[in-house]
Amino acid sequence: MERRELLAAVAASTSLAVAGCSGVEDGSFEFDAKPASIPAAAVTEAGYEGESPQSFTIDERLEASGVNVEVSATTWLAGYENPDNGSAVFVASTPDGKVAGQSVNPLVRADEGDLIRRLVEQVNQRDVGGGGTEIKADDIKDVGSETRTILGEEVEISILETTIDAEVETGDGQSSEVEGVPVYLYVGTVQHEEDVIAIVGVHPTEVDASESVLSLMEQVEH
DSSP states (O other): OOOOOOOOOOOOOOOSSOSSEEEEETTEEEEEOOOOBOOHHHHHHTTOEEOOOEEEEEEEEEEETTEEEEEEEEEEEEEEEETTTTEEEEEEEEEOOEETTEEOOHHHHOOHHHHHHHHHHHHHHHTGGGOOOEEOGGGOEEEEEEEEEETTEEEEEEEEEEEEEEEEEOSSSOEEEEEEEEEEEEEEEEEETTEEEEEEEEEETTSOOHHHHHHHHHTOBO
């Protein structure tokens, strides 16, 4: 089975004493994240295949301090997949703009379910790591957590269980969709410099890929 799915960030930010922004003009703000990725050597050694981070820009209209402002946020997304066991890791770097010292990036405030919904939507739109997989985010169950060191910080990785609709290779060069495949999700976020790094790992519950997924998450660079 080939597992493909998840990750990217929905960034929003604004205003009056903002961090990491440029091009401020008449209530318009631009935020640009620095790409985050996993070293190619680590990806290959773990049996994964990956791509260079892709950038995309999200434009939003927000209200800050009672004033409507236009916000443009550039986010980076990279996907890595193991075609042999269906596991994958996705890394997103999104700018953490602030209004009056408080982040207005929805990624920072999101719980795991909301975070996954946002990231999946962006991954599927941009075909990162193959795309085309739908996570039933309303059916997520928390099954534990594990602490790992990412970018020099101790990060609590949430471990979740859910089902996905996934593409399966049929062996004749074709593929078909299988519904309701049980998977484990690993979700962690860490603030680094002026960006928020969101990392999501996934593998089928029938596959023992937890350690390889967590190890790759630990090796993220930014």
